[in-house]
Amino acid sequence: MDVYRKELAETKKELDSISVEIDSLLQRQASLQQRKTELDSILRQSSSKSDDNDKKWDKQDFVWSNNLLEKMGSVFNIQTLRPMQLQTMNVTMSSKDCMLIMPTGGGKSLCFQLPALLSKGITLVVSPLVSLMEDQIMVLEKYGIDATKLDASASKEKVKAVQEAMLDKNASLKLLYVTPEKLAKSKRFMAKLEKMYQAGRFSRLVIDEVHCCSQWGHDFRPDYKFLGIMKRQFPEVPILGLTATATTKVLEDVKKILNIPNCHLFKASFNRPNLFYEVKVKPSAFKETISEMVELIDKRFRNKSGIVYCFTQKESEEVTKELRQHGIKAGCYHANIPTKQKSQIHEMWLADKILVIVATVAFGMGIDKPNVRFVIHHSISKSMENLYQESGRAGRDDQRSDCIVYYRFADVFKQSTMVFTEQTGLDNVYGVMSYCLDISKCRRASIARHFGELWDKSQCNKMCDHCNKDTEGEKRDVTKLGKNVLTIIDQASATDQRITALKLLDAWEGKGAGSLKVRGLDPPKVSRDKLERIIGHMLLQGFIREDFHFTPYNTISYLVAGAKANFLKSESAKLAVEFLNKRRSLPTQNSNTHTSPSSQSDHKPLAKQSDTKLKLVVINSENSKFSNFTGTSIQGENDLTKTKKSGKFKRKKPVIDDSDSDDLDFGEEFKRKPAVKKKSSRDTRYSEYEPIGTSHNNDYLNSESLNGNLCKHQDAESGNDSDVIIENVGKSKAIMIDSE
Numbered sequence: 001m002d003v004y005r006k007e008l009a010e011t012k013k014e015l016d017s018i019s020v021e022i023d024s025l026l027q028r029q030a031s032l033q034q035r036k037t038e039l040d041s042i043l044r045q046s047s048s049k050s051d052d053n054d055k056k057w058d059k060q061d062f063v064w065s066n067n068l069l070e071k072m073g074s075v076f077n078i079q080t081l082r083p084m085q086l087q088t089m090n091v092t093m094s095s096k097d098c099m100l101i102m103p104t105g106g107g108k109s110l111c112f113q114l115p116a117l118l119s120k121g122i123t124l125v126v127s128p129l130v131s132l133m134e135d136q137i138m139v140l141e142k143y144g145i146d147a148t149k150l151d152a153s154a155s156k157e158k159v160k161a162v163q164e165a166m167l168d169k170n171a172s173l174k175l176l177y178v179t180p181e182k183l184a185k186s187k188r189f190m191a192k193l194e195k196m197y198q199a200g201r202f203s204r205l206v207i208d209e210v211h212c213c214s215q216w217g218h219d220f221r222p223d224y225k226f227l228g229i230m231k232r233q234f235p236e237v238p239i240l241g242l243t244a245t246a247t248t249k250v251l252e253d254v255k256k257i258l259n260i261p262n263c264h265l266f267k268a269s270f271n272r273p274n275l276f277y278e279v280k281v282k283p284s285a286f287k288e289t290i291s292e293m294v295e296l297i298d299k300r301f302r303n304k305s306g307i308v309y310c311f312t313q314k315e316s317e318e319v320t321k322e323l324r325q326h327g328i329k330a331g332c333y334h335a336n337i338p339t340k341q342k343s344q345i346h347e348m349w350l351a352d353k354i355l356v357i358v359a360t361v362a363f364g365m366g367i368d369k370p371n372v373r374f375v376i377h378h379s380i381s382k383s384m385e386n387l388y389q390e391s392g393r394a395g396r397d398d399q400r401s402d403c404i405v406y407y408r409f410a411d412v413f414k415q416s417t418m419v420f421t422e423q424t425g426l427d428n429v430y431g432v433m434s435y436c437l438d439i440s441k442c443r444r445a446s447i448a449r450h451f452g453e454l455w456d457k458s459q460c461n462k463m464c465d466h467c468n469k470d471t472e473g474e475k476r477d478v479t480k481l482g483k484n485v486l487t488i489i490d491q492a493s494a495t496d497q498r499i500t501a502l503k504l505l506d507a508w509e510g511k512g513a514g515s516l517k518v519r520g521l522d523p524p525k526v527s528r529d530k531l532e533r534i535i536g537h538m539l540l541q542g543f544i545r546e547d548f549h550f551t552p553y554n555t556i557s558y559l560v561a562g563a564k565a566n567f568l569k570s571e572s573a574k575l576a577v578e579f580l581n582k583r584r585s586l587p588t589q590n591s592n593t594h595t596s597p598s599s600q601s602d603h604k605p606l607a608k609q610s611d612t613k614l615k616l617v618v619i620n621s622e623n624s625k626f627s628n629f630t631g632t633s634i635q636g637e638n639d640l641t642k643t644k645k646s647g648k649f650k651r652k653k654p655v656i657d658d659s660d661s662d663d664l665d666f667g668e669e670f671k672r673k674p675a676v677k678k679k680s681s682r683d684t685r686y687s688e689y690e691p692i693g694t695s696h697n698n699d700y701l702n703s704e705s706l707n708g709n710l711c712k713h714q715d716a717e718s719g720n721d722s723d724v725i726i727e728n729v730g731k732s733k734a735i736m737i738d739s740e
């Protein structure tokens with residue numbers, strides 16, 4: 001009988017192992033399928049660009065061409081058109097549907113404002129924000145163009161006048177702005193539009209921020225979906241969709257929603273050559289971050305105009321206060337500041353009387369200040385789209401400007417607990433985390449890949465922190481450290497405890513609650529910062545995952561084993577970390593991390609740069625959505641890799657093997673502080689920020705969404721971590737595939 005029992009146990013084990021392998025292969029298949037779609041789309045775009053698309057629409061011999069060029073100068077005072085402007089205007093003037101993707105500040109507005117002047121009738125512009133409409137109408141009035149908006153504040157007389165103009169062929173009204181809600185909710189207005197259409201006066205439908213149609217996009221607005229009926233109701237009206245940021249997937253979705261599958265697509269390059277992209281490690285203490293930022297602004301951006309983006313209203317108020325105390329002329333802007341005060345601050349900033357606007361995302365759309373020399377993210381954005389768009393407010397005058405993100409592991413959980421209920425919320429946050437954790441890839445290459453654009457990194461021109469420095473990465477084996485993480489999580493699960501990232505780190509370092517510590521697990525002789533990075537990469541790769549729990553006051557993120565946890569537990573798996581070559585002299589974490597070409601004299605020398613950005617290399621990176629940013633991979637025992645061309649396995653460059661030791665030699669002197677018993681389990685280093693893994697305590701109320709609406713968040717109970725939930729997955733052998 002014992003023989004059979006033994007065989008049964010072995011059979012079960014093997015079945016478990018096979019099912020995890022199948023799962024892994026299916027994930028890999030899905031990931032490759034998605035990449036194939038993206039690559040197909042990139043290639044389609046680039047080949048169609050070279051044939052008819054660009055060339056055909058680039059001409060200046062259309063019937064409207066002379067008029068267009070004349071009005072461009074006489075009305076808008078513009079001498080030459082920017083890339084994609086002429087093509088877009090020619091397509092929409094030909095009554096064809098079109099989508100234009102152009103970076104912030106690229107000149108999208110002209111592409112419908114000028115055609116509106118050349119066309120009979122009225123151009124209807126759907127825009128997400130009333131303030132955005134007001135800004136545009138103000139500019140149009142300056143040019144002597146009749147434009148107006150219809151919103152909830154419109155008087156009866158105004159509504160009547162607009163409705164008359166919609167049907168009056170002698171009316172001077174050229175552009176009518178409305179919100180998507182107005183279209184979706186007002187049957188009366190839709191009826192008027194039908195009359196305008198029948199009268200032949202509905203000349204064009206423009207949809208600004210068209211990515212809001214898609215729930216895969218970063219700012220989905222349900223009422224934008226209503227726009228799907230416009231093509232059916234008004235088939236002869238050309239649609240022009242505009243956005244600064246849309247991935248291939250979002251674009252495909254938007255085309256479907258708007259019923260314009262064959263629309264012309266013009267994509268100006270995402271690349272803003274004058275912007276220098278940089279990520280800095282954010283110190284754990286608020287005051288330290290402030291003094292670093294003050295030094296940065298003083299040295300690199302003295303008397304220059306800039307924006308500091310914050311996560312919450314409270315954070316923006318505190319940062320403003322601190323900057324002012326350090327003598328920086330700063331003004332605070334968020335949705336809860338009275339409208340009049342907001343306008344004043346905005347105007348003072350436009351006039352350079354205030355140099356730095358410290359704001360939530362409520363400060364964004366419609367900003368048209370040319371000389372913004374820097375955009376600093378005091379906390380990470382919720383998506384790459386947001387990060388790109390917010391950063392893109394710098395350098396609209398094409399002069400060199402800097403886009404700097406302060407990254408801290410704890411901030412990831414502030415964002416994730418906010419967005420995890422959204423369709424792609426977590427993926428979006430992890431995309432930003434992945435961008436920030438990367439230690440070597442050209443920032444532009446990462447952004448290009450995100451937006452599905454072909455990119456040759458040599459074109460970066462040393463305009464990002466990675467291309468501008470000469471550092472070498474070196475892989476180190478961290479398999480044991482990775483397994484330690486899973487051991488702590490497993491023990492917590494077995495003892496019915498929940499574990500946040502903060503508590504996990506504490507337990508790992510031998511601090512905090514005794515019940516979470518694992519007997520026989522020595523604290524790693526690696527700095528906390530590096531441990532955070534390892535956990536960060538394990539999250540990106542699916543070895544662990546966040547598990548969200550609601551309390552009456554907040555949302556808490558706990559860490560549990562991920563779908564790929566068992567890969568790491570298997571004997572053949574190896575986990576490696578890339579870190580900066582220790583032959584370089586290694587600085588402290590909080591030194592100024594990077595130099596930038598225009599300001600090298602202001603910066604500390606490269607030799608003093610931080611080494612703290614390490615990169616985890618884990619199994620089967622291509623299964624991960626984010627592996628492309630991190631370049632992570634996992635290796636099997638034989639250290640083989642499958643070449644993409646031949647499909648054959650080849651031997652990989654060896655990873656420096658530290659598997660006999662938990663200690664990673666990062667070239668730093670590591671002194672472990674003795675574990676101190678504290679009343680609170682919070683690490684004091686986080687005391688001025690959030691506890692990792694919880695959403696927001698009272699200090700972080702009122703995070704803001706893009707449209708300036710408030711999202712209320714409530715207190716996170718610290719010390720609330722009592723149970724652990726762990727997802728069970730079968731055991732398996734690791735499959736080795738290295739992405740590099």
Ligand SMILES: Nc1ncnc2c1ncn2[C@H]1C[C@H](O)[C@@H](COP(=O)(O)OP(=O)(O)OP(=O)(O)O)O1
Pocket residue numbers: 078079080081082085102103104105106107108109110244366367368
């Ligand atoms: N061809 C051009 N030559 C010179 N200036 C131009 C040209 N086209 C547009 N502009 C100016 C007008 C504005 O001041 C500025 C930005 O244009 P705008 O249409 O507001 O950009 P945008 O709509 O793409 O940006 P955003 O996404 O921020 O709204 O550039």
